[in-house]
Amino acid sequence: MKMVKSLVLAGLLAFSPALGMTQTAFAQDNAASAESAAAPVAEAAAPAAAAPAESAAAPAAAPAEKVAPPPRMKPTEGIGMPMPGEITIQKQFTDTGRQALWMHDWLLLPIITFTSIFVLVLLAWTMFRYRRAANPVPSKTSHNTLIEIIWTVAPVLILLVIAVPSIGLLADQYKPAPKDALTVKVTGYQWYWGYEYPDQGIPEFVSNMLTKEKAAENGEPYLLAPDNRLVLPAGKPIKLIITGADVIHSFAVPSLWVKMDAVPGRLNEKSFTIDKPGVYYGQCSELCGARHGFMPIAIEALPPAQFDQWVLSQGGNPKGKAETPATTAAAAPASAPAKI
Numbered sequence: 001m002k003m004v005k006s007l008v009l010a011g012l013l014a015f016s017p018a019l020g021m022t023q024t025a026f027a028q029d030n031a032a033s034a035e036s037a038a039a040p041v042a043e044a045a046a047p048a049a050a051a052p053a054e055s056a057a058a059p060a061a062a063p064a065e066k067v068a069p070p071p072r073m074k075p076t077e078g079i080g081m082p083m084p085g086e087i088t089i090q091k092q093f094t095d096t097g098r099q100a101l102w103m104h105d106w107l108l109l110p111i112i113t114f115t116s117i118f119v120l121v122l123l124a125w126t127m128f129r130y131r132r133a134a135n136p137v138p139s140k141t142s143h144n145t146l147i148e149i150i151w152t153v154a155p156v157l158i159l160l161v162i163a164v165p166s167i168g169l170l171a172d173q174y175k176p177a178p179k180d181a182l183t184v185k186v187t188g189y190q191w192y193w194g195y196e197y198p199d200q201g202i203p204e205f206v207s208n209m210l211t212k213e214k215a216a217e218n219g220e221p222y223l224l225a226p227d228n229r230l231v232l233p234a235g236k237p238i239k240l241i242i243t244g245a246d247v248i249h250s251f252a253v254p255s256l257w258v259k260m261d262a263v264p265g266r267l268n269e270k271s272f273t274i275d276k277p278g279v280y281y282g283q284c285s286e287l288c289g290a291r292h293g294f295m296p297i298a299i300e301a302l303p304p305a306q307f308d309q310w311v312l313s314q315g316g317n318p319k320g321k322a323e324t325p326a327t328t329a330a331a332a333p334a335s336a337p338a339k340i
Helices: 002-057 095-129 145-173 212-218 304-313 325-331
Strands: 182-189 192-197 202-207 230-233 237-244 249-253 258-262 268-273 278-284 296-302
Touching: 095 145, 182 202, 182 230, 182 249, 182 258, 230 304, 237 249, 237 258, 249 296, 258 268, 296 304
Parallel strands: 182 237, 230 296
Antiparallel strands: 182 192, 192 202, 237 268, 249 258, 249 278, 278 296
């Protein structure tokens, strides 16, 4: 038994150097693998750790310079506003307005005048010619075929002549705006107006009437001048989306031939193009409450370059919402994450 134990002990002593070397080599291999696995992590972490330091060391970027709005345009007396003692329609600055003014001056008024004078002459002639002293024996004529044809056909022809331009004017007033039209949402409140430019990213701002002292200081007509105007570009198509927030209002600017009801729960559309820069005044034209007469409208039509400047001063984008930096960033494809 002692001999067997001696042989086993001798065998263990003979193989112990080889076992020690194997364990040492295995430990070295494990250490090398750990170092090789940790190296990429350390390299990836190094730039990340250095980035905040570089960002902290770099000077802060200068804020974008705020664009100043163009100066408030001064109104021109007699343009875009009513005048004392005026009984005619205001001078028009849109194509539709000029067409309607032509119909009023050269079609409607002459017809009314001619008809009134003609009926008056016939009535006077009948009273004089067929009075009792000049005609003691009254005529027993029942009808005259020629006269019946004349006074039936003539009015029909007159109405046909009037219908052609009238229907054309009606169609032009409700013609849809072109695709490149500037869209503005107009909301009537009790008792002020709100304007929003959805395509340019300009949120709604409100327009309240100026006091008598402030209107005089600005050189504007009292009861027609608000603090914030509806700013639009001259020479470009405009599309107004008009609605009401509480009761029915009416957005009306006579010198632009614009009048459209602002009805709660409904979106009404009005399109037009302003011929030239200027200030054009209007008022709410639908009885809407106690202060109905104190919610004026002022449209400031600017040249396109100045309108773009105004849009920038309001924090909007003159080219439209589709080309804003936020939209561009959202549309850009996300970069692939770095592999570790």
